[in-house]
Amino acid sequence: MKFITPVVLVMLLPVFGMSQKSIPDISLRSNRNTEINLKKFADTVNHPVIISFWATWCTPCINELEAFNESYEDWQETTGVEVVAVSIDDARSTSRANSLAIGKGWNYTILFDENQELKRALNIANVPATIVIYKGDIIYTHNSYHPGDEEELYEKVKELIK
Amino acid sequence: MKKILILSALTGLYTISLKAQENSSVQPEKTKLIITGGVESNAAWYNRYDEKFLFFEDSRFGSNTYLKTELRYGHFFAGGQYELYKNIAVLGSPKAFNGKQGLGTLYAGYQSDKIDVTAGYIYDQFGSGLAFRTWEDRQLGLNNALIGGRIAVRPVKGLELKILGGNIRNIFSKSDGEVYGADMELQLNDALKIKAKKWRYNIGSSYVLRHTDYIDTINEVPRSVGVVSLRAGAKNDHFAIQAEWVQKSKDILSNGSGQVLYDSGKYTGNALLINTSYTGKQVGINVTLRKLRNMDFRAERGSLFVNNLINYLPALTPQHHFSLQNIYPYNAQGGYYILTGLNNIFNVGEIGGNAEIYYNVPKNTGLGGKTGLQLSLHYGEFHAIDFESDSDFGASIKDLNYNSNKFGDLLFRDYGFEVKKTWNKKLKTEFNYTHFNYNGFIIESGGPGTPTTAADFIAVDGTYKINKKHSLQMDLQHLWSREDIQHRGNWAAATLEYSWAPYVSFYATDLYNYGNDKKDEQIHYYNFGTAINYKNARLSIGYGRQRQGLFCVGGVCRLVPASSGFNASFNYNF
Numbered sequence: 001m002k003f004i005t006p007v008v009l010v011m012l013l014p015v016f017g018m019s020q021k022s023i024p025d026i027s028l029r030s031n032r033n034t035e036i037n038l039k040k041f042a043d044t045v046n047h048p049v050i051i052s053f054w055a056t057w058c059t060p061c062i063n064e065l066e067a068f069n070e071s072y073e074d075w076q077e078t079t080g081v082e083v084v085a086v087s088i089d090d091a092r093s094t095s096r097a098n099s100l101a102i103g104k105g106w107n108y109t110i111l112f113d114e115n116q117e118l119k120r121a122l123n124i125a126n127v128p129a130t131i132v133i134y135k136g137d138i139i140y141t142h143n144s145y146h147p148g149d150e151e152e153l154y155e156k157v158k159e160l161i162k
Numbered sequence: 163m164k165k166i167l168i169l170s171a172l173t174g175l176y177t178i179s180l181k182a183q184e185n186s187s188v189q190p191e192k193t194k195l196i197i198t199g200g201v202e203s204n205a206a207w208y209n210r211y212d213e214k215f216l217f218f219e220d221s222r223f224g225s226n227t228y229l230k231t232e233l234r235y236g237h238f239f240a241g242g243q244y245e246l247y248k249n250i251a252v253l254g255s256p257k258a259f260n261g262k263q264g265l266g267t268l269y270a271g272y273q274s275d276k277i278d279v280t281a282g283y284i285y286d287q288f289g290s291g292l293a294f295r296t297w298e299d300r301q302l303g304l305n306n307a308l309i310g311g312r313i314a315v316r317p318v319k320g321l322e323l324k325i326l327g328g329n330i331r332n333i334f335s336k337s338d339g340e341v342y343g344a345d346m347e348l349q350l351n352d353a354l355k356i357k358a359k360k361w362r363y364n365i366g367s368s369y370v371l372r373h374t375d376y377i378d379t380i381n382e383v384p385r386s387v388g389v390v391s392l393r394a395g396a397k398n399d400h401f402a403i404q405a406e407w408v409q410k411s412k413d414i415l416s417n418g419s420g421q422v423l424y425d426s427g428k429y430t431g432n433a434l435l436i437n438t439s440y441t442g443k444q445v446g447i448n449v450t451l452r453k454l455r456n457m458d459f460r461a462e463r464g465s466l467f468v469n470n471l472i473n474y475l476p477a478l479t480p481q482h483h484f485s486l487q488n489i490y491p492y493n494a495q496g497g498y499y500i501l502t503g504l505n506n507i508f509n510v511g512e513i514g515g516n517a518e519i520y521y522n523v524p525k526n527t528g529l530g531g532k533t534g535l536q537l538s539l540h541y542g543e544f545h546a547i548d549f550e551s552d553s554d555f556g557a558s559i560k561d562l563n564y565n566s567n568k569f570g571d572l573l574f575r576d577y578g579f580e581v582k583k584t585w586n587k588k589l590k591t592e593f594n595y596t597h598f599n600y601n602g603f604i605i606e607s608g609g610p611g612t613p614t615t616a617a618d619f620i621a622v623d624g625t626y627k628i629n630k631k632h633s634l635q636m637d638l639q640h641l642w643s644r645e646d647i648q649h650r651g652n653w654a655a656a657t658l659e660y661s662w663a664p665y666v667s668f669y670a671t672d673l674y675n676y677g678n679d680k681k682d683e684q685i686h687y688y689n690f691g692t693a694i695n696y697k698n699a700r701l702s703i704g705y706g707r708q709r710q711g712l713f714c715v716g717g718v719c720r721l722v723p724a725s726s727g728f729n730a731s732f733n734y735n736f
Contacts, residue, residue, distance in 0.1 A: 057481035092476030099446025103520020123200030147633035148663030
């Protein structure tokens with residue numbers, strides 16, 4: 001049995017090399033007192049959305065969201081882009097996430113992926129990980145963060161609304 | 163047999179999808195097959211001998227590789243993960259993985275708004291996880307997926323009911339014990355259509371049952387152990403409170419190293435968790451209180467470290483991000499330990515709390531200056547639960563006032579603050595101070611011992627953006643440490659990183675244990691390397707030394723041995 005599975009897995013890859021980039025049908029609790037279904041959200045909004053996976057214990061993640069925040073007003077005016085910050089903090093720190101965001105002056109919608117369902121569904125190995133979605137599809141994916149990455153990301157967003 | 167069934171389900175989907183593709187030119191709107199997946203590999207090539215770093219494993223090459231794929235077709239889904247640990251598993255992962263490979267997970271199911279059905283390997287969590295949580299953490303080599311089935315239904319808006327059952331994944335096998343659970347979560351405002359917008363209420367409850375056929379001829383050990391959890395919460399735009407109370411029926415009493423206390427098996431467990439928060443304009447405050455007593459809950463007797471866990475008992479103190487701060491991480495004490503070796507007195511569990519304030523100091527104020535600054539403060543401490551003993555010597559668990567709630571000896575305390583300031587478009591700085599009190603005997607080895615390390619930490623960190631794409635990051639850290647159980651004394655550390663966004667970065671870091679009491683252990687733990695990003699792929703390569711210590715992700719810790727050598731990691735998702 002053991003050898004069949006990898007064979008099946010590997011077989012699947014070339015056949016469907018054109019893997020579809022779309023958002024999983026998963027609902028998460030948000031800091032706006034509502035539950036948001038990612039797929040429905042992605043299908044209904046007309047502007048580009050940056051989804052940033054972060055955690056309260058992840059410094060590069062926080063640096064990335066701070067960098068977005070510094071330009072967020074400009075970005076929104078020019079492109080209408082929305083930032084959604086998905087906290088993968090588990091029970092240890094999930095209650096911290098919203099307080100930290102407010103203490104940073106962030107005005108993002110925050111989603112709580114407490115048992116990392118969305119992170120797993122998108123095959124994200126580590127945080128920070130950032131994806132750009134537009135009209136229901138994933139357009140761009142980036143792992144890790146270094147200062148300046150936000151410029152590249154914003155270029156991708158600008159290309160979308162041209 | 164189960165595997166064959168799931169495989170045939172996979173093959174079924176495969177066929178359906180091929181047909182779907184054939185038809186797709188005719189009906190472009192038809193349900194599409196979606197395939198996603200990812201590869202992650204972490205590898206190391208260890209030095210056999212590098213000063214104090216000795217390596218005894220059979221092979222010098224270790225790697226943990228995960229190949230994962232998931233298929234979705236309308237409401238149906240199926241997926242799996244193949245794992246390889248060759249030639250050995252990376253140090254720190256459970257040694258039972260060494261040299262093995264095989265199917266780590268495999269699952270298939272149906273998901274819609276009203277109902278989810280899943281068979282195979284399942285990740286889930288009830289409430290905050292005190293009663294039940296199954297998850298994967300590759301960095302810890304932890305995967306306690308439930309192997310079995312689960313049904314979740316959402317009959318009305320705001321109500322979710324779940325039932326599940328099976329065994330816990332244990333390396334490439336499964337636990338002896340079976341686990342069954344039921345959970346209810348109710349958002350009262352939605353379910354009862356409460357119009358009042360100001361406050362939102364939720365309640366929940368779970369029951370988890372573990373059954374093993376294990377028979378102990380010496381101890382009277384309950385074969386079935388049940389855990390009940392009751393939860394309630396309320397919140398409005400500024401305030402939130404969540405409480406969870408958990409009661410475990412009579413069970414054995416074990417410590418973090420898998421040892422079971424003689425003549426135990428008649429001690430109940432319980433936990434209480436209260437989370438409160440206030441969020442105002444630019445300010446967030448959090449207070450968390452928790453008590454744990456005999457809450458170690460596993461699907462197999464005598465399981466060690468991260469194996470066969472059924473619930474999740476995270477340390478509630480903040481996770482720090484500087485390398486020297488992580489020399490003293492807290493590890494929650496859910497089981498028993500011996501606080502003073504001389505008298506053989508046992509303690510069970512922990513009691514304590516943690517508070518944090520985050521404040522965004524506005525621009526153009528006295529404290530904030532022209533550009534504003536970000537301030538955070540934290541204070542937390544956890545104690546043994548004290549008890550009154552009948553006798554001075556040889557007091558065993560029998561003599562304990564088992565249900566006491568009195569704060570006993572200190573296990574861990576940390577407090578400190580962090581200030582972050584953006585000076586201009588180019589320069590950002592951060593200053594951090596943290597004080598630690600750390601009972602190393604209990605936290606690292608389950609006792610016995612009372613000495614408590616006291617340590618003070620400071621760090622400055624600066625990020626300088628040379629231009630849009632190029633930047634430098636640097637930090638300097640120092641740790642003053644007194645009464646360290648390994649007599650390691652003071653440390654100094656520095657990091658330098660250069661990055662060319664979004665493609666490449668280079669880093670060099672050194673932790674220097676210059677204050678070690680033993681001259682020959684005043685070692686430099688240096689590391690340098692590079693990371694490359696391209697589209698959805700990331701590759702990093704490094705060389706250096708890893709210090710021995712407790713390595714924690716989330717609330718779970720494992721002891722990582724010292725090592726030296728090359729390391730590489732790669733991940734790609736599609």
